[in-house]
Amino acid sequence: MAQFIQFTLSRAVMAIVTLLTVSLIVFSLMELVPGTCAERYLAFKNTQGSQITVADIEAEKKRLGLDRPFLVRWASWVENVFVRGQFGESCILRLNINQLLADKFWISLGICLAALLAAYLIAIPVGIVSASSKSPVTNNVLRFLSYLGLAMPNFLLALIIMLFSTVMFGDSLTGLFSKEYRDAAWSWAKFGDFLAHAWLPIFILGWSATAFALQTVRALMLDEIGKLYVTAATARGIFGRRLLWRYPARHALGPVINSLGFDLNRIFNELPVVALILTLTESGALLIESLARSNDQQLAGAIIFLLTASIVFLNFVTDIMLALMDPRVRRGLMG
């Protein structure tokens, strides 16, 4: 047990080190964007008609602490993020990033996790059963569906559904909230309204995620089914569902869990496009906006960091799950 705690702690330390490394990379990228936050803001003001002098810029730099050396600024950014959970102010919008992102980050994370969860809830049983199925019909139908899932780009699927819905029901299904709830405080009614809208992005993101997960689960299962211990169990008279679930399925689950983090990563990658098409104003679209339109490095950095942190956290969780499930890992830890 003590060793398990030690393992958890060491994994946590590793996760934090990873996050620090990520923060350094993100912070360096933010620095690489030509011009500082002060210059960019004032240049932006300039286009709005204000008169800006060099002295103004210097004063603004001082105010933002941009005159300090790189490492000091990184350290204070890290301190703010890790200790206080504050991402500071956005360069252009001049708003607190935490407030700007608050709901949006959690909503997009929720949508992605829901897509991931749905994908695996479908892929695990279907993949396990199909890998052991001898029916050519089942296998071909599944193969066709998963090729469709892999081959059809998400944006195309989104457009098809929107078009279909617009023609049939006169509702384009865009957005995440109805008008009346858009700026309302959270309530059960608003949550219900959210769910009524969120199923579509979840479905679209989950579509290809399911196809991927299904392939992973099937491949891992076929791998396990071919192993000698399954033949040996068969030779001992174990058969049917008991054989399937207790032997290959049970043993394929470890590597399946391992693939979770990788798949979340892919869903994140697909989020911005889907969000753009469905005009969801959550972080994926916001990220593109902040990068492309306004060059807002503080905001972009915060978003990239949050997305990466989610993946690092999920990997941390799956590592622990794996250790709990696989005796080879567990015994190695607990002696």
Add this chain to the structure above:
Amino acid sequence: MSLITVDSLTVQFDTDEGRITAVEDVSFAVAPGEILGLVGESGSGKSVTAKSLMRLNSDNARYAAQSRVVLHLDDRKVDVLSLRTGREMQIVRGGAISMIFQEPMASFAPAITIGDQMVEQLVLHRRISEKEAARVSIEMLERVGISDAAKRFGQYAFELSGGMRQRAMIAMALSTRPRLLIADEPTTALDVTIQAQVLDLMLELKQKVGAAILLITHDLGVVAEVAERIVVMYAGRKVEEARARDLFANPRHPYTQGLLGAVPKLGSSLEEKGRTRLSEIPGMVPNLKKPIEGCAFASRCPIATDLCRKVAPAVEAKALGHFVACHHAPREAIAA
């Protein structure tokens, strides 16, 4: 009366590259309590033959219509190849027959304890409670000489040493008191000292449990040590069968003669025999994807004639209890 009879067994596999004939027209029988050695080069069809006794070949296997495998139990006969459901097959899978494999590590499920796997099997076949099954399992582990059996019972295969895993596998196989133990190259993966220990253990337990053993190996040294009778296979066919003594003293098939020529004399240490492999006859094993015309060994045989290349020799008794599939093997007058 035989315990199990194999009659005209022919097994083919449907593969992407066509149909492979892995075993062709093989017949033999195992008597109760007997140790029968099944010998042949790698790929000669030993494992496929053995698995047929438990209907354990993969789904692409086709058993020819005339093939028969019959298990003779005290109260009934079981036509093995006509068993269909998983429940029906339990009689040959872990019931009357147990099998141990070459790689004990790979034979245990990695994430289930040794004990759980033993108990599962016992409850399935002996209709005893889990508690009783656990007691029997630990006792069985003790009997195969595993120290600290109660602790090993709760461990996983990866936590045991190679020799101990092999013992645990034997314990598991014999715990259901099978009438036949199939041991498919049980010592190949082990070093010679442990090989000897494992063979001794199998012999000792066989005495106690009263099981017959079908001992598969490509190592003549191993069968020389323990088998009472030996079946030699080549390219999926049975080429010779005789009592071990007769086979070693007077091999009648050119293939067996070639094998024995490459083997140290009987009575040399097991260690020397352990190193003997069956691959020292010049030439190549025929391709099983095409039907073999004539004698399968003809292309490597020093005394092959045109007859051998055209007509496959039938297995015939050439001396008392000594069967050979060779046109040129001398026949002795068989006394009644």
